[in-house]
Amino acid sequence: MLPLGYKLEISGLVQGVGFRPLIYEIATQLKLFGEVYNDGFGVEIFLLCDEVKLNEFIEKLKVHLPPLARIDRLKSTLTRVKPYKDFVISNSKQSPKTAPILSDFSLCLKCKEEFYNPQNPRFLYPFITCTHCGPRFSIIKALPYDRKNTSMSEFLMCDFCQSEYENPLNRRFHAQPISCPHCEIKVNLKDTKGQILASKNKAFELCAKFLKEGKILAVKGMGGFHLMCDALNLSALKELRARKRRPKKPFALMCKDIKQAQNLAFIDEDEAKLLQSPLSPIVLLKAKQELECIAPDIDKIGIMLAYTPLHLLLFEYFEGVLVATSANLSGESIIFKEDVLLQKLKGIFDFYLDYEREIINPSDDSIAQIIGGKTMFLRTSRALNPCYIELDERDCKQSILALGAELKNEFVIYHQNKLIISPYIGDLKSLDTQERFFSLLDFFKQTYELEFDMILCDKHPHFSYVKQFKAYKTYKISHHYAHFCAALFEFGVDEKVLGFIFDGTGYGDDGTIWGGEIFLGDLKEYERIGHFENFKLINSDIKNLQNLALSVIWHYDLENEAKDFLAQIPQIKQNNLKKIYCKSTLLTSSLGRIIDAFGAIVFNQEKISYEAQIGLLCEKFYDKNLDFSYELSFQNGQINFKEVILGALKDEKSRAVTGFFNALANFMIELSEAYQVKVILSGGVFQNKTLLEILKRKKFDFFVPLKFPCNDSQIALGQMAHFLKLIKMSEI
Structure with a gap:
């Protein structure tokens, strides 16, 4: 007969964040035998141990969670287990898919230290990363989150990267975007005809030269291209406004570090913490002086710190502050493909910095401000969404889609007792943004093998994107009541x-x-x-x-x-x-x-x-x-x-x-x-x-x-919160 042990089922943000290496490390410390692996729901662990050791294991796990990990649900079951002789990290298992896909995060402190260390093999390498930072959502094609299911599948790991990737005690264990100068992702600076002008560090050096001369560049970031210019070059700013036909709207700025940002804005302790967090959003701040061509007529500016090693390498050659505004046409979504950039923004930029790794899922920069010491998000995308919320109740077996608002759109999916909140999509009055909406929706449908039983939508009779779902059963919710319900959901208020x-x-x-x-x-x-x-x-x-x-x-x-x-x-x-x-x-x-x-x-x-x-x-x-x-x-x-x-x-x-x-x-x-x-x-x-x-x-x-923007981005969440309440009360 097989010995008794425990099976642990853990869901939340537990894949691609260094969770299994931590499990391995704790099990090794406690001299426990068993195995851990990813599956479509999250992580499963089998331990050959008694209840005392199990509780010690769980306590250590909760105390030492990796920076990006989050446990939503942990279930332990006494069961018969294999007669394990050691503890191993097993290959991912396929199953019905509900595991979360993490967003993209800024460079972690350990990688940053290595980036600036001349003795490190990845010194000034623009794609240094580990399981605690870097791209996730932008490169994933399918679950489970393994390298073969990402745009990194095109890049063969060198022996050095392979050794770190396979070492459970290394923080790059199964870091899917891992690479180094020996198996590099190439960077090229190109002209408007797509001709390569320079590669590798020479590309960044030439990039900085052009910026200093007042040129406008498109630079490929984590989730798409930014249009960049020297933020203190008045003629470059005026030229960018003229080319983009953007007379007054403020430009977001990118600074190398917090010291540079403090030269431009009043920044309190909470704002500094937010700027330097793994989220690295654009933070709205009080400007120290009028920056007329950056934020005309107003006294606030939006600043983000360089959040990728690629941006940090650019700042090694460029001394100053950069405008970093999304590369798009007015009202359309961020451009993330080279051919679309050349087609749509011809005449707006002078050169562009591109790299070989494909962006699968684009994302915009998130935006936030500090109110009374608390962070208020105004746009939830990079480093925040997709957002997954596991609900306590299990009252609904349907798969439901809430379409959200026409402006500042995000959609929400209910599936197997989880809410999946999409990244910010934008204003669906634009056909381009509608295409992004349906493309992103198809991605989630295919990833989680979804068929919707119900569509929740606004009461407005003329939203064109809603008409695409006329074959489905629909339920309509008032726009402002959805605002109301989203706020109630966020704070768990269940009263009048x-x-x-x-x-x-x-x-x-x-x-x-x-x-x-x-x-x-x-x-x-x-x-x-x-x-x-x-x-x-x-x-x-x-x-x-x-x-x-x-x-x-x-x-x-x-x-x-x-x-x-x-x-x-x-x-x-x-x-x-x-x-x-x-x-x-x-x-x-x-x-x-x-x-x-x-x-x-x-x-x-x-x-x-x-x-x-x-x-x-x-x-x-x-x-x-x-x-x-x-x-x-x-x-x-x-x-x-x-x-x-x-x-x-x-x-x-x-x-x-x-x-x-x-x-x-x-x-x-x-x-x-x-x-x-x-x-x-x-x-x-x-x-x-x-x-x-x-x-x-x-x-x-x-x-x-x-946590969820009080603007129209929250409408889908409010639609869903109301509908699930009616289901719970058996009124639908």
């Missing part, structure tokens, strides 16, 4: 709460455009107890701020008070727009559009160049030392904002902005006191750091999404 759901645009239950909503509800149902007054839109072009300003002026019959503002607009144009306004049936309660109309008046802005431009301008002019507020009156479930518009027409910038933001905060606090329940805030308006800091200073107790 008051929700302020403020954003730019979302299809309302009554067919109007919502965006300034107050809900009372839970994951099962909700009641709309209030909203900003509906006002007419002149047309659907929300980038035309002047039209929004005219709409709110006419809504409140403020033409006399707005004489100075109206004097800037030709009378013929006003007359024509007034006719359109009077006939318009487009109604909105959107606080985002009210903020834009307010900004058009206060900052004399006719159009916006990018989303949240007015919000960022407001943050610059808010004066926390000014004790002043307008009033937002609330009658019959409607928020009257007439005083805010009057203030915009007569007060100077700082007073107007301060009065508006304080009015919003005071209104939310006062209304909340009448309900005495928990309060959640969700929707894109609450990405505004200044507004949240006002609420915190006033000691207001609220929940706002941090």
